[in-house]
Amino acid sequence: MANMVRRHTTSARLWRAGLYTLLIVAALVYLLPLVVMLLTSLKPLDDIRAGGLLSLPSTISFEAWSKAWGAACTGMRCNGMSGYFLNSIAIVVPAVAISSFVGALNGYVLTKWRFRGANLCFALLLFGCFVPFQVVLMPMARTLGWLGLASSTSGLVLVHVVYGIAFTTLFFRNYYVSIPDEMIAAAKLDGAGFWRIFWRILLPVSGPIITVTVIWQFTQIWNDFLFGVSFAGFDSQPVTVALNNMVNTSTGVKEYNVDMAAAMIAALPTLVVYVLAGKYFVRGLTAGSVKG
């Protein structure tokens, strides 16, 4: 909004008050699910059965959290979410690292070492951002089987790297386009070659885009469900798949507080990243979409 002189009349004040009311009500609506999730996870089961979604717990208990972490049943097993949480980490860390690095290299080549057909090459890569993954599920399942990677976390790492490269390449390319070609020319004349220019000139100025890309890939891969449920075995399920299984397990008494605690556990890593680096998260979303 422009900085304009505004009249400070009563109607203007009323308008401002209405504005703030609207915005705060909206904020409460957005917060409601998170608050309910947190409250429920801290309540004993009796409180829950007594009703009152928003009522405060009679006693704050972390029992549901510890059960969700270590003892809740997902399908047949009752080891809690901990193992699946570690699976997710084992998938996310290498997949994010590899796909981001490859994306950085691709972006570097496609902007600073353009060759004939570079644009076509980029367009071909970019389509990976749009393909509905249902189209690749069956062939990928077969391929992973042949490679001996079916039902393993390595298999999921491969899948996430393969379909993450499109996004990481897009991010780095759009960032490197804005870095002046003259800087690369200067480095060439200074005697630096392909790799030196990448390591010494480009990477040191890539901080923001590395952050954006890593956060984007981390969020995408951590939150993935489709690949996890399609390709993971019992021992390699990521946390989202385990959460879904746990909530849908129909044996025994339904422990809503444990479900909510498990959901919190699955949500926490990306929420923490969002709170700590929201600026970069938004930038990734908009970069991945507006320009995509």
Next chain:
Amino acid sequence: MSALNVRHVNKTFGSTQVLKDISLAIDSGEFLILVGPSGCGKSTLMNTIAGLEPVTSGEIRIGDEDVTWHTPSERDIAMVFQSYALYPSMNVRQNISFGLEMRKMPKAQREEAVSRVAELLQITPLLDRKPSQLSGGQRQRVAMGRALAREPQIYLFDEPLSNLDAKLRVEMRTEIKKLHQRLGTTIVYVTHDQIEAMTLADRIAVMRDGEILQLGTPHEVYNDPVDMFVAGFMGSPSMNFLPVTLVSQASGYALQVHDEKQGGTALTLPWPVERDTQELSSRVGDRLILGLRPEHFLEDDAIQETSGEGTRLEVTATVVEPTGADTLLQAWLGGNEITARLGPKSRVVAGDRVALRADLSRAVLFDEKTQRRLA
């Protein structure tokens, strides 16, 4: 042996030919300036010399070595860019020594080279700063320092001053000239600013549409332009072009200046006898273009102090622009608007009738159609 030799270089992007059979040679220690309007190919030519863009055909030699197909780093060349192109993640010291490090110079020697150029360019206090902490002029110095430290055979300057404000630009221009005189470096310098070209160059190559129109000393290019483009491009304010008809009179040739508004002849200027050429005799009766620089007009009383040369003409001043050092006068001459450079003492104001003398001994004549120089 020349330091740099460009032979019949052609360059095409798709179907457009950006460089058309360019040939030039530069002696060691020479300061050559490529000048021309934007899009004339001067930057492309520089990039092919640097190896940043391959030529389509032709040959480039540095010293006695054919470097046409060498990579930029294999050519012993340093370049100063318009945007300075400093490495933002490195401080000034690292920026200057990066090229030396890439060329595997030992650390002690590198430090020596850095302090040498830092002193030369008076940037020693800035050595530990990042480029983002420097002013435009300081960045410009660092960019030059980065080139100087390498001590290459040839320096390329790509419009290095165009991002500076006017005052700083003049200062840096002088400084570059001093450095060149002191170090005797071989420089190819691209600019679109003809004043920069005039003040700095040993030789100037005026380019247009991928061709070198004229290659010569600043004096030659200014006083002996080969065509109307060069004549009009060099010099500020631009040369005045008047449509004339060449006629033969008893005393020799004369030029009838057309009155573009009312038709007919506005006035007749006698062509100096000593400048008659063979070619002129065949052009009697043709329409030609007379080129007169603003300083070829003199206020009448100023003339009397020097000599009685020139033809007296009376004009009405339309605009008077005193710059301090001199006074620029615009007036109508036979339906053509002309600019004259008068002395600083001139007290003319707009609307005055002014008596001018045109000094035709330094005037030039062009063919109207081909725009080539006739005399």
Next chain:
Amino acid sequence: MPSNVSAPASRERRHRRSLAGHIERVLPRLVVAPSLAVALFFVYGYMLWTFLLSMTNSRMLPQYDFVGFEQYARLFANERWHVAATNLVVFGGLFIVSCLVIGLLLAILLDQRIRQEGALRTVYLYPMALSLIVTGVVWRWLLNPGLGIQAMVRGWGFEDFTFNWLVDSDMAIYTLVIAAVWQASGFVMALFLAGLRSIDDSLFQAAALDGASLPRIYTRIVLPSLRPVVFSSVMILAHIAIKSFDLVMALTGGGPGYATDLPATFMYAHTFTRGQIGLGSASAIMMLCGVLAILVPYLYSELRGQRHG
């Protein structure tokens, strides 16, 4: 744009290039080659592969006896597919429109020099950081008639209050819309806000000097200039809608019955649990066609815009 290769590469020239020159020419291509190969195989190759599967009679395992377009005929005759496709239209349409309206509204409200704008933005946008599975689990809890919102409102004394869409097969599809809008509308808000911020302040000032009122400035000047943002938002939201799988699995499981099936869940169920790989592949190809139907016009207009601009 400078290209490192010029048209006629004579043999002589290749000869004269130095070793470093050769490396500089080849290395960049070598570096992107693996990515390109991966894309060619894992994206384009798989598309073709799935298309081939959709032409076969594969059931539990892929097999390659071709039956032409029979699976597509079966697909279009399949009532569950009709439900899924209709659901996608209803879900996608409502989801996109709601997100645009809410997102635009929030963005305009936030653009009035609001104190604590950053905090509010953070709140509106955080659902986007969550997994759709988490979203589904939470909303399933909120919409649970026995213990969720319905129970809460009844507990306040409104005994007749009914909000049991989750178990009502006619209404369950709207629960998906609610959860998805909750998740994505903040994101659309962020896009619109960025669009609003990129409008030059002097435009507001000029319009205000011309005597235009604030609502008028918005409808006549601001909204038209947000057209590109609307386009890309629709494009992204449509893409999210077509791919929607996680949310359905966690919130309704496709139920009651198959009342909330979407093409994505249809495809998954037939390919992996019902042993109908041929039919599942045909539905996957139809999803691809859906994405292309949105993508191609969008890219076309983008590219044309670039050429003109």
